[in-house]
Amino acid sequence: MTATADEQGEDIAAEDAVPELESGLEEEIVLAIEAGNLGGVRDLVAQLHYADVADLLEHLDADGRDTLIEAFQGVLDPDVFSELDESVRDDLVEKLGVAYVASVVSEMDTDDAVQVIEELEEHEQKQILDAIPVGDRTLIEEGLAYPEDSAGRLMQREVMTVPEFWNVGETIDFLRQQADAEEAGEDSGSLPDLFYDIFVVDPSHKPVGSVALSRLLRSRRPVPITDIMSSEMKLVQVADDQEDVAYLFGQRDLVSAPVVDAAGRLVGVITVDDVVDVIHEEHEEDIMRLGGVREDDLYEAVGDTTRARFSWLLLNLGTAILASVIIGFFQGTIEQIVALAVLMPIVASMGGNAGTQTLTVTVRALAMKDLTATNAMRVVGKEVLVGSINGVVFALLTGxxxxxxxxxxLLGLVIALAMIINMVIAGLAGTTIPLILERNGIDPAVASSVFLTTITDVVGFAAFLGLAAWILL
Amino acid sequence: MTATADEQGEDIAAEDAVPELESGLEEEIVLAIEAGNLGGVRDLVAQLHYADVADLLEHLDADGRDTLIEAFQGVLDPDVFSELDESVRDDLVEKLGVAYVASVVSEMDTDDAVQVIEELEEHEQKQILDAIPVGDRTLIEEGLAYPEDSAGRLMQREVMTVPEFWNVGETIDFLRQQADAEEAGEDSGSLPDLFYDIFVVDPSHKPVGSVALSRLLRSRRPVPITDIMSSEMKLVQVADDQEDVAYLFGQRDLVSAPVVDAAGRLVGVITVDDVVDVIHEEHEEDIMRLGGVREDDLYEAVGDTTRARFSWLLLNLGTAILASVIIGFFQGTIEQIVALAVLMPIVASMGGNAGTQTLTVTVRALAMKDLTATNAMRVVGKEVLVGSINGVVFALLTGxxxxxxxxxxLLGLVIALAMIINMVIAGLAGTTIPLILERNGIDPAVASSVFLTTITDVVGFAAFLGLAAWILL
Incomplete structure (x- = not known):
């Protein structure tokens, strides 16, 4: 009998298991799409998790997306919709039509709905908001009224709160009644689908403590809720930047955090799943900006990508010409010793690479709040020292x-001296440029590298050619 | 009366509020440390959250850390210890002594203990494990036996499981009894401190479903647990890479996930707070490697940092010399037209920058699994096209x-043609290098940029000087 139960268990697991979007399955779906086999596409895609369907839509080209939507007769799971990359979603809004998108958005939690709508074009936003029932629309419009990238945009309005005078039993009974009411089709409205903490509020709706659900479940019914609540919670202000919220979650290992308005009243809750998205977004911003890309443009059209990358390249053309002007001052020297032209890129390139190492560590440390007034001077000093030591080593090798x-x-001596100068400057510039930008309110990731390579190129060429003119001629 | 309750509420919140480590407070503490005012240091630091104490220890220099530890007479909160950066923790292990560290580690959850111990030197690991009571030691040693960066290292061994035939009431009663037993000082052992899902297991301890606590709390006591469980859960294999685990959590918005061994039995659970750390770690790895740094070395000593950065710089010296060799072939040409030496860095630099843009997007897309066999050729084609368009535009400008x-x-024509060639090659190399590395099992972030700049330098110099020799002489 035990054996049968066991087998049954396995059967349940096997039947209900959701297949992953492995490359084999993805290939099969792509082949079915290319063959125009709508029934096959439907059968294969229907068994996928919504997040995998979103990934699949992102990987397909425009025609492939058309076929997939046709296979489902234009009906997409709202969850698929909220998982999509912005530019792919824009494409789908056009394909599916405003009325359908409005109906999809009304079914979402407020935080997801706000995140879908905020990324659309303004005229699409207006059309879709007009098509949403007034109750939902008000909540979404309130969410959109908070500044971009603020805690207010990120939070969910549905919060589970209890008054200070309740006990464990009353809290559980309330939750069960709410669930019954929802099942009976009454719109209770105030409870989120999934939650991890219960917030205790005073009569003016200010949060005074939080109770983790696992703590609530372990307590007996008569225990007052204030006995088991933790008041060591961190309040998020509705205007706080999402980057600071993400830092807080990571630092304190939070799963949810209460959001309060300027008067200190509880207005929403931020959950860790949204924070994970923010962390990815912020990291993406840092890595893209360090690489000279405004934002991830993988799914953007060729024209948009070309335009977006143009301004960075134009800036770099300016700095490259500046470096050339420096070289131009030494044309006479190069004419006499052509070996200088052969060797000069080495000095500039090594400075650029050493500076980029330092810059990367510094930008990252600023983003992770590891670099503060307390240790800034120590870090700068250390990097200059590292640059000096590696400068001497590479001066010997290159010399x-x-x-x-x-x-x-003598030529060996000239390149060795130039190398030391440029590596020390690289360590100094690699730390101070991001620190100065940060102090002036500029994202250090966005502009640091162009300043850095300008400095290492100019110093590299000027030191090498200048020393050559002085020592060799 | 209501007013009084309100005021009381506010008082509670104000009294229990944990002050943040704002820069003002940090400065105050640093001043107290420098003044050797141990009492003042203790008063200021004692009110901080443990994560803030860890941050503070990281920002201080070695002497400052000594003073802080002295102020607390060598007794640190175990939570502070588990939040510290690896190299700072290494420093503290020396300062505090093995016996004390062993006692701190025994108080941690298994996953935190494994994460602290795995980062220590081998002889320290052995000393500390020997000093830990045998029960805890076995669990920690089992954790350390799993491969580095695997789900097994990340998971917590304490899991809340229920059999399939239980109902909601039995589950809640069990939790309350366990809590009572713990309070009575009996070591129940199997329950984690905080948890978010309950896992339903069959008689052979294989997971068949999960129940979110918020769902459990909303269900009435007689409801069978199998009625409210979700069997759409994703099982993590104990040997899975932590990067894949992090991807799964992000994609499916998970808060916890069950970990199974090769036989499919539930052996542990991974929670989202550990995954957030992994996400930060993996991002750090990507950003550091793209910048030519092996790992974040902000808190490392000068000698270690210098050595760690040396090999990357040596590799770059090799490629810089290779580029110089290419230039060397054209010494005769440069001697005749010295303007070539002035202009040649522009072509190489623009190719390098355009290639880095493409490379950044591609490496990031591979890390986020946005780039698959389905869209790889399309992405390569797009980047070559973007390179061609920007190549033509910048060819005109530079020409x-x-x-x-x-x-x-004619000189304008030569540099324009070289620019187009190098920008197209940059788009091609920026996409194909990471794709080829990934396909051969090499982390595309670690080596892509050195290959890329080698190619754009060599092609840039060769195309420009070669065309010049052909057209101008």
Missing amino acids: IVAWVWFDSQ | IVAWVWFDSQ
Whole structure:
């Protein structure tokens, strides 16, 4: 009998298991789409998790998306919709039509709905909001009224709160009644689908404590809720930046946090799943900006991508020309010793690479709040020292290469001295540029690298060619 | 009366509020440390959250840490210990001594203990494990036996499980009894401190479903647990890579996930707070590797940092010399037209920057699993097209600059042609290098940029100088 139960258990697990979007399955679906086999597409895609369907839609080209939507006769799971990348979602809003998108959005939690709508074009926003029933629309419009990237945009309005004078039993009974009411089709409205903490509020709706559900479940019915609540909770202000919220969750290992308005009243809750998205978003911003890309443009059209990357390249053209102007001052020197033209990129390139190492560590440390007034000077000093030591080592190596290659000890000496100068400057610039930008309210990731390479190029060429003109001629 | 309750509520909130480590407070503490005012340090630091104490210890230098530890007479909160950066923790293990660290580690959850111990030197690991009571030691040693960066290292061994035949009431009663037993000082052992899902297991301890606590709380006592469980859960294999686990949590908005062994039995649970740490760690790895740094070395000593960065710089010296060799082939050409030496860095630099943009988007897309066999060729094609369009635009700009500067239309033509060639190659290399590395099992973030700049430098110099030799001489 036990064996049968066991087997049954396995059957349940096997039947209900959701297949993953492994590359084999994805290939099969792509083949079915290309063959125009709508029934096959439907059968394969219907068994996927909504997040996998979203991934699949992102990987397909525009025609493939058309076929997939056709296979489902234009009806998409709202959850698929909220998981999509912004530019792919824009494409689908056009394909599916405003009325359908409005109906999808009304079914979402307020935080998801706000996040879908905020990314659409303004005229689409208006059309969709007009098509949403007034109750939902008001909540969504309130969410959109908070500043972009603020806690207010991120939070869910539905919060589970209890008054201070309740006990465990009353709290559980309330939850069960709410569930019954929902099942009976009455709109209770105030309870989120999933939650992890219960917030205790005073009569003016200010939060005084939180209770983790696992704590609530372990307590007996007569225990007062204030006995088991933790008042060591961190309140998020509705105007707080989402980056600070993400930092707080990571630092304190939170799963949810209460959001209060300017008067200190509880207005919403932020849950960790939204914070995980923010962390990915903030990291993406840092990595893209360090690489000279305004934002992730993988799914953007060619024209948009080209335009977005143009301004960064134009800025770099300016700095490259500046470096060329420096070289231009030494045309006479190069004419006499052409070996200088051969060797000069080495000094600039090593400075750029050493500076980028320092810059990366500094930008990251600023983003993670590891670099503060307390240790800033120590970090700058350390990086200059690291630059000096590596500068001396690479000065020796490069000096020997130049000496052997062009059979000139003095040329070796010139490149060695230039290398030390540029590596020290690289360490100094790699730390101070991001610190200065941060102090002036500019995101250090966005502009640091262009300043850095300008400095290491200019110093590299000027030091090498200048020393050559002075020592060799 | 209501007013009094309100005031009381506010008082509670105000009294229990944990002050944040704002820069003002941090400065005050640093001043007290520098003044050697141990009492003052103790008063200021004692009110901080443990995560803030960890941050503070990281920001201080070695002497400052000594003073802080002295102020607390060598007794640190175990939670502070588990929040510390690896190299700072190493420093503290030395300062506090093995016996004390062992006692701190025994008080932690298994997952935190494993994470503290795995980062220590081997001889320290052994000493500390030897000093831990045998029960805890076995669990920690089992955790350490799983491969590094695997789900097994990340998971917590304490899991809340129920058999399939229980109902809601039995589950709640069990939890309350366990809590009573713990309070009575009996070691129940199997229950985690905080949990978010309950896992339903069959007689062979294989998971068949999960129940979110908020769902459990909303259900009436006689409801069978199998009625409210979700069997759509994703099982994590004990050997799965932590990067894949983090992806899964982000994609499916999970708060906890069951971990099973090779036989499919439930052996642990991974919670989202550990996953948030992994996400930060993986992002850090990507951003550091793209910047040519092996790992975040902000808190490392000068010697370790210098050594760690050396190998990357040495590799770059090799590629810089390779580029110089290419230039060396054209010494004769440069001797005749010295303007070539002035202009040649522009072509190489623009290729490098355009390639880095493409590379950044591609590496990030691979890390986020946005780039698959389905869209790889499309992405490569798009980037080549973007490179061609920007190549033509910048060819025009640079061509005009060269023409005006050196009053030579042909020189303008040469640099324009070289620019187009290098920008197209940059788009092609920026996408295909990471794809090829990934397909060969090499982390695309770690080596892509050195290959890329080698290619854009070599192609840039060769195309420009080669075309010049052909057209201008």
